[in-house]
Amino acid sequence: MRMSKKMKKVAAIILTLAMMFGVFGISGMEVTVKASDNPVKMYYCDHVLSYHGSATITVYVQVDSRNAANRQVYIHHSGFGSGDWEDVEATYVTKLDGNTEIWKATIIGFETSLKYAIKYIGDGKVYWDNNNGNDYTYNNVLGIANVKAGRLYKVYSSKVMMFATVKNLAYNKNVKVRYTTDNWATYKDESLDYLSNTTDTNDELWSVELDLDGGKTDGFHFCISYEVNGQTYWDNNFGANYDLSYNCNR
Numbered sequence: 001m002r003m004s005k006k007m008k009k010v011a012a013i014i015l016t017l018a019m020m021f022g023v024f025g026i027s028g029m030e031v032t033v034k035a036s037d038n039p040v041k042m043y044y045c046d047h048v049l050s051y052h053g054s055a056t057i058t059v060y061v062q063v064d065s066r067n068a069a070n071r072q073v074y075i076h077h078s079g080f081g082s083g084d085w086e087d088v089e090a091t092y093v094t095k096l097d098g099n100t101e102i103w104k105a106t107i108i109g110f111e112t113s114l115k116y117a118i119k120y121i122g123d124g125k126v127y128w129d130n131n132n133g134n135d136y137t138y139n140n141v142l143g144i145a146n147v148k149a150g151r152l153y154k155v156y157s158s159k160v161m162m163f164a165t166v167k168n169l170a171y172n173k174n175v176k177v178r179y180t181t182d183n184w185a186t187y188k189d190e191s192l193d194y195l196s197n198t199t200d201t202n203d204e205l206w207s208v209e210l211d212l213d214g215g216k217t218d219g220f221h222f223c224i225s226y227e228v229n230g231q232t233y234w235d236n237n238f239g240a241n242y243d244l245s246y247n248c249n250r
Contacts, residue, residue, distance in 0.1 A: 029124065029125055029126065030125075030126040030127075030128070031125045031126065031127055038127060038129060039063055039064035039067040039068075039120060039122065039127055040061060040062070040063050040064075040073070040118055040119075040120035040127050040128070040129050041061070041062050041063075041118075041129050041143055041144045042059065042060075042061060042062075042118055042129055042131070042136060042140070042143030042144070043060040043061055043062040043102060043143050043144060043145050044060050044141060044142050044143055044145040044148040044235075045057050045058065045059050045060065045136075045140060045141055045142075045143075045148075046058040046060070046148075046151075047138065047141065047151075048151065048248070049111060049248075053110055053111060053112075054108060054109065054110055054111070055108070055109060055110070055111040055114060055138050056106060056107075056108050057106065057107055057108075057109075057114070057116075057138065058104055058105070058106045059075050059090075059104060059105055059106075059107065059116065059118070059136075060093070060102055060103070060104045060143075060145075061073050061075075061090055061102065061103045061104065061105075061118055061120075061129075062096070062100050062101070062102055062143075062144060063100065063101050063103060063120055063122075064099060064100055065095070065099050065100060065101045066099045067122045067123075067127075068122025068123035068125070069123060070122065070123050070124075071101075071120070071121070071122050072089065072120070072121040072122075073089070073090035073103040073105070073118070073119070073120050073121075074087040074088060074089055074090060074105070074118070074119040074120075074121075075087070075088045075090060075105040075107050075116050075117075075118060075119075076116060076117045076118070076119050077107045077109065077114065077115065077116035077117075078109070078113070078114070078115050078116070079107055079108055079109025079110070079113075079114050080109050080110055080113065080114075087119065088105045088106070088107050089105065090103040090104055090105035091103060091104060091105070093238065094238045094239075102238065111138045112138075114137060114138050115135040115136065115137055116135060116136050117129065117130035117131070117135050117136065118130070118136075129143075137200070139198060139199045139200045139201060140200075140201065141165045141198065141201075141203060142165055142166075142167055142201070142203055145233075145235070146166060146167045146169065146226060146228075146233040147164060147165070147166045147167070147175075147224055147225075147226035147233045147234070147235045148164065148165045148166075148224075148235055149162075149163075149164055149222075149223070149224040149235045149237070149242055149246070150162070150163030150164055150165060150205075150207075151163070151246055151247055151248045152242075152244065152246060152247040152248065153247065153248050154247060155209065158211055158212050158213070158217075159209055159210065159211050159212070160209070160210050160212065160244075160247075161207060161208075161209050161210075162177055162192070162207060162208050162209070162210055162222070163192075163195075163205060163206065163207045164177070164192055164205075164206045164207075164224045164226070164235070165198060165203050165204070165205055165206075166203065166204050166206060166226045166228075167202070167203055167204075168197075168202050168203060168204050169228045169229055170228050170229050172228070173226065173227060173228040174191065174225075174226070174227040174228075175191070175192040175206045175224070175225070175226050175227075176189050176190060176191050176192065176224070176225045176227075177189070177190050177192060177208060177210070177222050177223070177224055177225075178222065178223050178224075178225060179210065179220065179221065179222035179223075180219060180220065180221050180222075181212055181213045181217070181219050181220050182219045183219040183221070184221065185219075189225075190208055190210060191208065192206035192207055192208040193206060193207060193208060194206055195207045217244055220243055220244055221241045221242065221243050222241060222242050222243075223235060223236035223237070223241050223242065224236075
């Protein structure tokens, strides 16, 4: 059966409209993927608790840079338990090995009520990491990272307490701090000791007290290593290491 010119014209219009709506339907479309395939994942968090019960959290996010040319990352959070959620836009930090990038954003809220999820928009498609539907809280320090250096606590003029959070990947493990007091002309490795399990997670908190050579702190820098199952993982602040400014005094 042959189509008349009028029918062909109508069919062409319908096809054009379908294509237009198809394009619009893709824009801003939320995509559901398996957790293992998700191009956005919480990497780790940096926590600072104030004297007034509020917490400042810097969320570090890992994204797959192959997923999209145009990338935006947001922390979607309810900071003060009001029920109102808002987006805080993350900024690019660095590129990791392979095809992944690190982004970060800082949010503020009450320690007991703060909740958040991560939203990643790549070429108009929206992906989420919401901790498998549970959202993240103040107690979530590690995402896909296996180790995170904690903030320093100054004990005396020359002594500091140092902390690290690690994933409990095996019973036998070694957690160490590598530090220098002369800007890496020399360095020392010191073992941390198990302190406790973290709240609501299977992660572990480790600690050690360091004597900084009689108060020589101008050239002090450090990073954390975690040896487990024949592998060594590092938190060296993405190559920048940490110094005395990374402390609990806020």
